[in-house]
Amino acid sequence: MGRVGVLLLNLGGPDELRDVRPFLYNLFSDPEIIRLPFSWLQSPLAWLISTLRAKKSQENYRQIGGGSPLRRITEAQAQALQEHLQQNGKDARVYIGMRYWHPFTEEAIARIKRDGITDLVILPLYPQFSISTSGSSFRLLEKIWQEDPALNRINYTVIPSWYQQPGYLQAMAQLIAQELDQLPNPDSVHIFFSAHGVPVSYVTEAGDPYQKEIEDCTALIMQTLNRPNPHTLAYQSRVGPVEWLKPYTEDALQELGAQGIENLLVVPISFVSEHIETLQEVDMEYRHLAEEAGIGSFHRVPALNTHPMFIESLATLVVDSLDAPSRQFSEVIRPTKKVKMYPQERWEWGMTTAAEVWNGRLAMIGFLALVLELISGQGPLHFVGLL
């Protein structure tokens, strides 16, 4: 084997508040995040949503210190993994490729080429596969490979998902057990798994295995933990008007409060680093909701970050995949069909989802008409003297 490289894939996050809008623009420009029937709509819609969302999103990032810790943590994970591999006789270089912010995936590939890497393991830092996360990065990589024939010299292999990895499960179980044991009556604490959501249509229409992998992962963690605690799985971070995987975290918290649950331990499971959804959404927003619902004791398990057992499990994944038959992008990029952004519904009067959908559609048409008028200098607003 020649020069070995490991490419860690991640989503990326804004380093500073002024990065928030361009980061959101990159995110919403991705057809795997907003699946539209017409590709020409993607850029104007990304511009519109990023502009409308930037202020609120900036406020959330401000509450966690003015930016995402994702880059710093991912760099520490990469460093720890590289050291672990080298200490165990595997001379490998570890690179980071973010999907929507620096260091971008394209930058990582340029460095991999420059360093003359001949054998590359592509490892997403998402334990479970989703079209919107690992799938999106794999698709981008496939495009980069198609556009640069020099990359065909690299023997690469892709790890699509790895939530069954025993070291990962043990590290998660250990973190949960540690938190439980600091609480009074550990066995009576309700364990609340909060996974990042995706639109339902990803699963039902496009065949995203994400929900199944999240459910399996939750069951495996509970099995590894081997404690009698009751548990719930819910989905957080919904964006936009369509239906996402249920139960929504906010509804599940209400429900548990109504059932008289007083002690809750939240376990974030779709991500391995602290980021805005853990530090702001769970620690601030959901804590507040839980208190309002009567859940007096609200605790959260920290993200794995550079937990030694977790880093060891990543190293095992790398070493095992170098020995196994290689897996190509075409084998791991699932689905295919374009999914309608809005669900089809029967019309009802009132503030229904369908009404919100039509509000959105009309706003979109209005927005496109405005852009057209600004470009052409002609239209009804010019006619009445408003432009």
Ligand SMILES: C=CC1=C(C)c2cc3[nH]c(cc4nc(cc5[nH]c(cc1n2)c(C)c5CCC(=O)O)C(CCC(=O)O)=C4C)c(C)c3C=C
């Ligand atoms: C497994 C993890 C994630 C899934 C699945 C996922 C799907 C998904 N996300 C959005 C919209 C947004 N995501 C944002 C940030 C963000 N998302 C994840 C993880 C998953 N997303 C991470 C790690 C981050 C970065 C966090 C950070 O610390 O910076 C954002 C921006 C933040 C905000 O404004 O809330 C948006 C928007 C969609 C639409 C989606 C599935 C289709």
Ligand SMILES: [Fe+2]
């Ligand atoms: Fe997200």
Ligand SMILES: [Fe+2]
């Ligand atoms: Fe969020």
